[in-house]
Amino acid sequence: MSRTKRAALALIATLAVAALACVYPYVARRDAWPSASWQNPWFLLALVAVPVVWYWGIFAEDARRPRLRLGTVAPLARGPRGLRSHLRDLPGVLRAVALALLVLAMGRPVSVLREQRSDDKGIDIVVALDLSGSMRAILDARASDLPGQPKLPRGKRLTRLDTAKLVLQDFISRRRTDRLGVVVFGKAAYVLSPPTLDYHLLTQMVSQMTLNVIDGSATAIGDALGTAVARLRRSDAQSKVVILLTDGDSNAGAISPEYATHLATSLGAKVYTIQIGTDDEVEVEDGIDLFGQPRYVRHRFPVNPALLQEIAQKTGGASYVATDAKALADSMHDVLDRLEKTRFEASSAAYEDLFPFLLLPGVFLIGLDALLRAWLLRRFP
Structure with missing residues (x-):
């Protein structure tokens, strides 16, 4: 057989x-290959070795074969001429294709197999928490009335802010699919966190709130409500x-509570x-006495329940008055019981490594090459 004819047959x-080896990857992940991206593209440079291995396994094999001088060629006429003699180049072909598949596998093709979508019931909530000076007033509570029944230090009296923080942290821990944000306000309003599903981070931020982080000399209810509504402006819930x-009563701020209520109504919040x-x-609490014990004075802080009721009524919400920790916790939990659940769609991409679909046929061809060389297509000098 001429060298040219042999090369053509080997190429075919x-x-x-190669076509048979690609059947399994194609059938297994037919739709994934067009969108595949290579995570290790530099490994693909090794494909230049495939033609060398192909040539070395076919034509260079003859050059490496030992030779024996004979006085006559008559015995060769009775040598093997069957199928095995025509398949002598098959091991070299298998080795070259296997190498190509293994190099492609090392390139690590990855594909976005599908986009996972989950419909979860949830709502978007922003909690506006008062940090004005009046929140330092004592709001006594028994441990059994507090969420989680925490252990309180002996003689420790909780302020309104202390109790609100415990109730708010419990409120956050009960959420599963609700996006929750927090706004704090005193003389002005500030965003502590936009609506998020990162409840752990939100809990930590709430636990670190103190009365001295912002100016608490006044209560800007209008600014607080307006800031909270602004955080919901782009919500898709x-x-x-x-x-x-x-x-307290609203006595500061650039936005009036009435106008902030109008903004909430316009947004549907x-x-x-x-x-x-x-x-x-x-x-x-007003300092400590001569014996190092907290000293308390009595004080009255003005409130405006009519304003809060008006805000809740105009926006379709509800108004509560909490005089102790249990009532505060019940109020927070009752809010969600009143809300209709809406579905917002959360999508996440599912990535899949495709290299196993190339690795399997590559390893199979290497095993087949070794089997053929050791058994069916052995070469003898």
Whole structure:
């Protein structure tokens, strides 16, 4: 057989073996290959070795074959001429195709197999928490009335802010699919966190809130409500909610509570107001006495329940008055019971490594090459 004819047949065999080897990857992940991306593209440079291995396994094999001088060629006329003699180049073809598949596998093709979508019931909520000076008033509570029944230090009296933080942290821990944000306000309003599903981070941020982080000399209810509504402006949820926790009357801010209520109504956001305490005299810690014990004075902080009721009524929400920790926790939980659940679609891409679909036929061809060389197509000097 001439060298040219032999090379043509070997090339046809190579294409046929490559096509058969690609059947499994194609059938297994037919739609994934067009969008595949290579994570290790530099490994693909090794494909230049495939033609060398192909030539070395076919034509260079003859040059490496030992030779024996004979006085006559008559015995060769009775040598093997069957199928095995025509398949002598098959091991070299299998080795070259196997190498190509293994190099492609090392390139690590990855594809976005599908986009996973999950419909979860949830709402978008922004909690506006009052950090004005009046939140330092004492709101006594038994441990059994607090969420989780925490262990309180002996003699520790909780302020309104302490209790609100415990209730808010419990409220966050009960969420599963609700996006939750927090706004804090005193003389001005600030965004602590936009609506998020990262409840762990949100809990940590709430636990670190203190009265001295912002100017608490006044209470800007209008600014707080307006800021909370602004965080919901781009929300795609059908149910948008603002929970306003305050213990005072609006006496500061650039936005009036009435106009902020109008903004909430225009956006379709419901506002649930929770008034902490009443206008009765309450105890406020005022330093320590000669014996190092906290000293308390009585003080009255003005409230405006009519304003909070008006805000809740105009936006379709509800108004609560919490005079103790249990009532505050019940108010927070009752808010969600009143809300209709809406579905927002969360999508995440599912990535899949495709290299196993190339690795399997590559390893199979290497095994077949070794089997043929050791058994069916052995070469003898």
